[in-house]
Amino acid sequence: MINKLTIIGLGLMGGSLAKALKAQQAVSEVVATGRRVESLERGLQLGVIDSYSLDMAEAVADADVVVIATPTLIAEKIMLELAPLMTPNMIVTDVASVKGNIERAAEKIFGEVPSNFVLGHPIAGSEQSGVDAATVDLFLDHRVILTPLENTSGAALSLIQSMWEACGAEVVRMDVAEHDAVLAATSHLPHVLAYTLVDALAQNGAAADIFRFAAGGFRDFTRIASSDPTMWHDIALANQAAILNGIDGFSAHLNKVRAAIASGDGDAIFATFDRAKRARDEHFLGQYLARQKKSPSS
């Protein structure tokens, strides 16, 4: 049970966390702070938070847990502002999609990442953004990755883990570099590819026709290109090295597929498509079976 939770940056993530914890009665008081008073006012109207303050010092005073829920690059700046306000009894966590840049920023500000700062990343989202899009079940059955460091306090880690578990999430621990590489592959790279494809087509002279005849496959494939561009701009810069690595691996593979199509090498084309289908089906079918197995006892 958290007595006072302060959310810095009230949007989809922070709002959904507040809703879920309130629904589970896992928090007594939720306070928010941020720069956009409209979001804070809206959060109050919606009952997502109990109060807000534009003054960060006031908002975080006596908080048990402070969640930095701003876009990635702003999170770095927030830490600078938060540093003098942190007390030993306050546990700080974040929800940013990249962990390496947060770790580096914290090291710059504090010398080393404070033991009561737990780096975290809930793997959940939506192409919608803002507190209006917040839902009570955004994290339900989703994974939250925590990337504790050697000096991270066991008590702080355990409290943040409980907080996410109260939202119905499964918490997994991983090291920072592994997290950033895995997320680059499964999330950041697909976003870059989807944005790139839609932008390339939109600049085509026949764009209207192209979009007009797009079917369900295109709709799904490009859904993530409707994500918040500010957030993804931040992620592209924050996880630069791992994303460049992902783009290069993808491009090298695409060149091979291109060569197979150009030379009419049907066997190579089929082998690629077939391996991909098997890998995807096996993965998602595996997940499906695991859920089926889990259901009766849960």
Add this chain to the structure above:
Amino acid sequence: MINKLTIIGLGLMGGSLAKALKAQQAVSEVVATGRRVESLERGLQLGVIDSYSLDMAEAVADADVVVIATPTLIAEKIMLELAPLMTPNMIVTDVASVKGNIERAAEKIFGEVPSNFVLGHPIAGSEQSGVDAATVDLFLDHRVILTPLENTSGAALSLIQSMWEACGAEVVRMDVAEHDAVLAATSHLPHVLAYTLVDALAQNGAAADIFRFAAGGFRDFTRIASSDPTMWHDIALANQAAILNGIDGFSAHLNKVRAAIASGDGDAIFATFDRAKRARDEHFLGQYLARQKKSPSS
């Protein structure tokens, strides 16, 4: 009203067409032929067809409409077999995703594409395949593109148009080259990219972890990589030139985005992501509003 409809190759497309026409009482008799007796037998069990014959001559005898519903490359071979069986009263159409190769194959076989052969492509599908996946509403509110040639019979064209309209589809006419370019951009290229990404990740040493932490965005983005690899192998070869063109346009754009990320050019990254989001939102929101507008009167 079609008296006898013959489907060559009974799978998702042919089966769904038969179901829809039967539901609308727009056909009296549906006969199927093909090489896989299991599919034909299953179609009969499911009531999708009224009878079948492994002998194409028997199956198409006295048919008003013959639909070639095999994978793209097999459609070329089917035409060769069908040529001596065609009569002036028989209207032939196909459902292949690429039209240029079908046109070229027909020219090779017949000298010119017969006036009673209407090239067609219903823009509908599923990552499922086979007659078991056939549904009555696969074509409902979907577009069907017909690509008539100069000598195509007006009566034949009009009958095939009515057939698809009876399934609830909107029929659009387009020329062959335009069709193949538009489909390369909106469908064939996305499939190639999705297959390529999943295959690249599956070959990564950390594949298990990568897939384990994949979230909803990845699932949607890669859904089309679960499509039938045989069908997409055929399409990749049949629409070679337009797909290579699409890959090259995409790769050039990806190189620009890569350069922007590598140089930390936040403005260029944001501009790309923002343009893509606007283009996609405008397109799909436009579609949504058009449907809303249409609903009250339909």
